Amino acid sequence: MDLFFGWRTAVLAVAAAILLPLAAGLWISLRNRPASRTLAALLVVMTGVFVPWLIGFAGFYDRWWWLTYAPFSNALLVPPLLYLHAFALVYGRWPALAWRHLLPGAVQFTYQTAAFLLPTPLKHRWADLAFTAGDMIAALLLAISFVVYGVWIIRLLRRYRLALSQERSDDARFATAWLTHAATAYPLLAIVWAGWLLVDAAIPLGYTGLMPLYAAIAGFALYLGIAGWRFLVLPFPTLDALRIPEISSLPGRDWQAQGLEWAGRTREGGWHRDDELTLRRLAALLATNESYLSRALNEGLGTGFSAFVNGLRCEDVAAALAAGDPRPLLVIALDAGFASKASFNRAFQRRYGRSPSAYRASHKP
Template sequence: MGLVFGWRSAMLLSATFVLLPLSAALASSLRNRLANRTLAALTIVLIGVFTPWLIGFAGFYDRWRWLTFLPVAVPLLVPALLRFYVHALVTDTLPPRWRFMLVPGLAEFAFQVVSFCLPMPLKDRWADIAFSVVTPILSLALIGSFGVHMAASVRQLRRYRAALVNVVGDDARFAARWLSAAIAAFAILWSIWATVLIWDWLDPLGYTGLMWLYLMIASAALFLAIEGWRHANAPFPSLSSLERVPAVPAKGPARDWSRQGADWAKQTRLAGWASDPDIDVATLARLLGTNTAYLSRALNEGLGQNFSTFINGLRCRAVMDRLEASDDRDVLTLALDAGFASKASFNRAFRATTGMTPSQYRTHVAEAKNHGALPEMRRPDASLPSIPET
């Protein structure tokens, strides 16, 4: 029987040709090495998950029956590796007891290796038993594994983002929102995958009936690998450094944190320190001649803002001032000059500050000037009357 490379095999093979170079690029990345190598391993595992369908549609199993139980598809490794990637990205370490977390996937791999090595007559009989008994067990284990690991990953990302807003000026730059989207996609996808396998066990769907599912797996793998490669060299601050903020000493004279916060806000704005895209709480504290604990308290208690909101508010104020001064440069240029690292983070911060998009604000400014006045807008420093407008 000859091999036939139809559209099904071609689509999965095309995904493989994209994913393999991405894996190599991630594995050779010098920054975020642990996270990127973990993602490279995850990408290879995902290729393995849909490889049986790639070669199956081409007729490999019909021509070479001994390929049954070929040990390449180990979906139980995916939840653990995805969790490892999230943890390594934000902490530069693997989670505690990470070896134990690999046991289900390694057990699945060992089962496939042993089954693959069986003599052909015994393998045929064992395949019928395995499909009836082992496949449902592995499917249920996959659902449970994803539930545990994805919940832990989401908690880790929330903890990381909560720490980011108090330390870095552009938290959206490191919030890894694409990773949340990937986690959600994989959680939904693998729940569907396990459910379909159980359904297929009860009422066989046929080989072609499952093709759509493996195309979805390949698409999710492409999204995760491409986004991971795009952010491979981003200088993600580690969670331990974000949470390493000293406490304010209990002794000493009481301070008016509102006044202190207003004074430091004024210095920050006049000096233009917010225009540094890499500004963080430690850098600003050093520039102000204080420490991170006092600065954080002045912002949180005195101004009612976290560090990211404070810095992005000043940056938005700088853009608003340029728009009100009829600066005709495009808004993205103004945003980059003000210290924003990306258009997405600027748009999000500007809308939160003014209630409008930048283009809407520019239009309102022009209309207001035609009537001899500027529009009433929410301003990032509305609570800081001591900051001069000039």
């Protein structure tokens, strides 16, 4: 039988041609190495997931039947690698005994390899017996894995974003928006992937029926790889370093008054205009410690560190706009200490309930 290279093969081949060099570049990257190498492994695994369809649409399995059970696709490795990548990004390392997370994928790979090495007549009989049941079991395990690791990833990223907002004023620089988008895309991928496989196991959809699923997997892998390449160059603060030590309660301390005093001194000193201001730096400027400052902000003023500093920056921008400052909004925002236009727009909308441009328009004579 002749091979046929149609548009389906072309789409998946282009995705693989981008993903594999991207994975190689991430593997040799010197920045955030644990997270970079985990993401590289994830991209290779996700490429392997759609390789059987890439070569299947071209007619490889019809021409060379012995390729059946070739261990290209190990989908059970995808959810744990997604979790390990998020963990490495947040902590700068893998968790203890991380290899246990990879055991289901290793079992799947071992099973496929053993079936692939069977003599061809025996492989024929085993495929007739086990294909449908094996696909159903794999789809169920994948669905469970997506749910469990999805919950862990979302909790981990929420904890990291909260810790960043309590410690740094430039928390938006560390790809928190990207982490949020990834956490949102993850359950969508899980629903589409596991759901489509379960439907296919019950009612076979055939090669063409599964093409949208594998195109979606390739697209998600490309998104992860390109976004990861952009953001992994940042020196992400680790979650361990962001944790603020607890202190015992101090009876009689008026944290609200203390917070108001320190807020006034911060405003007068213009310290909030430092776009890399941290809790530690501001505590040193105020001649106090991080724990006291954190408590004064959270208990006294009812706000986190990032929201407090960005609120002062928004006040500066609002004062400039009310005074008729003709400079572009971004220039005013950068002078006030914001690191990006996106973080400025979000903070200003949250503080004043309208966009900066609408605020400026309302103060024009």
